[in-house]
Amino acid sequence: MTAQLIDGNALAARTRADVARRVQALKARGITPGLAVILVGEDPASQVYVRHKVKDSEEAGLHSVLERHPATLPEAELLARIDALNKDPAIHGILVQLPLPRHIDSARVLEAISPAKDVDGFHVASAGALMTGQPGFWPCTPYGCMKMLESIGYELRGKHAVVIGRSNIVGKPMAMMLLAKSATVTICHSATHDLAAFTRQADVVVAAVGKRNVLTADMVKPGAVIIDVGMNRNDEGKLCGDVDFEAVREVAGWITPVPGGVGPMTRAMLLVNTLEAAERS
Numbered sequence: 001m002t003a004q005l006i007d008g009n010a011l012a013a014r015t016r017a018d019v020a021r022r023v024q025a026l027k028a029r030g031i032t033p034g035l036a037v038i039l040v041g042e043d044p045a046s047q048v049y050v051r052h053k054v055k056d057s058e059e060a061g062l063h064s065v066l067e068r069h070p071a072t073l074p075e076a077e078l079l080a081r082i083d084a085l086n087k088d089p090a091i092h093g094i095l096v097q098l099p100l101p102r103h104i105d106s107a108r109v110l111e112a113i114s115p116a117k118d119v120d121g122f123h124v125a126s127a128g129a130l131m132t133g134q135p136g137f138w139p140c141t142p143y144g145c146m147k148m149l150e151s152i153g154y155e156l157r158g159k160h161a162v163v164i165g166r167s168n169i170v171g172k173p174m175a176m177m178l179l180a181k182s183a184t185v186t187i188c189h190s191a192t193h194d195l196a197a198f199t200r201q202a203d204v205v206v207a208a209v210g211k212r213n214v215l216t217a218d219m220v221k222p223g224a225v226i227i228d229v230g231m232n233r234n235d236e237g238k239l240c241g242d243v244d245f246e247a248v249r250e251v252a253g254w255i256t257p258v259p260g261g262v263g264p265m266t267r268a269m270l271l272v273n274t275l276e277a278a279e280r281s
């Protein structure tokens with residue numbers, strides 16, 4: 001059996017088209033959704049990512065502002081910029097690209113963003129809202145994973161979902177979203193004894209570790225749904241996920257590729273969150 005692919009590029013394109021339609025409807029009411037993206041420093045990967053985010057938003061008809069600051073920007077100045085954007089009525093979403101330079105306290109910066117404009121969903125208020133089932137912004141990567149599961153009509157209720165990874169950005173919010181759909185959720189991490197014993201029981205595995213071949217074919221129950229959040233480089237320098245894709249696809253029922261899986265959906269969900277921030281304003 002060869003797994004069916006969950007095509008993140010195609011789903012992201014449909015999501016962006018839907019956002020573009022809703023943006024036009026908002027514009028007809030005199031509201032243009034606005035996204036501010038703040039980049040501190042010259043990290044090459046971050047420069048590529050923020051350019052993508054700005055391009056995506058412009059193509060969907062959003063107004064976007066890219067703010068670039070030198071790596072030496074004092075934390076107080078960054079906080080002052082966030083304060084100004086919090087008060088700017090043309091801006092509905094604020095994203096501070098991570099990682100930040102070491103002299104800046106990332107947690108303090110993320111907490112300075114108004115929860116009403118927290119389209120990354122990284123504020124503690126957003127995390128608390130997700131955990132307690134209240135309205136708030138969901139982090140784009142796990143939210144995109146949920147949309148991928150939804151796109152194949154997968155019923156999570158009563159299923160065993162194993163999340164590998166416990167970051168605040170992916171693993172923990174992913175577990176909360178799966179739990180909200182009444183899955184039985186296990187969170188595995190670097191201290192887990194016998195990871196394979198858990199993944200072999202899983203109907204759904206979400207791999208979000210940031211290490212190649214964390215999930216191999218012998219660790220997968222036949223027919224399981226495999227969501228690969230990893231973004232790594234193989235020995236040839238090619239982008240690859242956390243899953244041993246070619247071998248696992250012969251066992252799994254569904255699988256997301258890297259590239260072309262979770263990454264494009266992460267970007268699309270940022271547009272959705274920004275649009276919804278404007279709709280709520």
Ligand SMILES: Nc1nc(=O)c2c([nH]1)NC[C@@H]1CN(c3ccc(C(=O)N[C@@H](CCC(=O)O)C(=O)O)cc3)C=[N+]21
Pocket residue numbers: 049095096097098099120140231239258259260261262263264266267
């Ligand atoms: N405040 C903040 N929010 C973020 O959401 C955030 C961040 N900081 N810092 C960096 C990470 C990384 N990230 C990616 C999203 C999509 C792709 C993506 O679209 N990847 C493509 C391939 C890209 C390529 O070819 O290099 C894919 O998987 O198909 C990649 C990386 C968002 N991040």
Ligand SMILES: [Mg+2]
Pocket residue numbers: 141229230231262263266
């Ligand atoms: Mg990703």
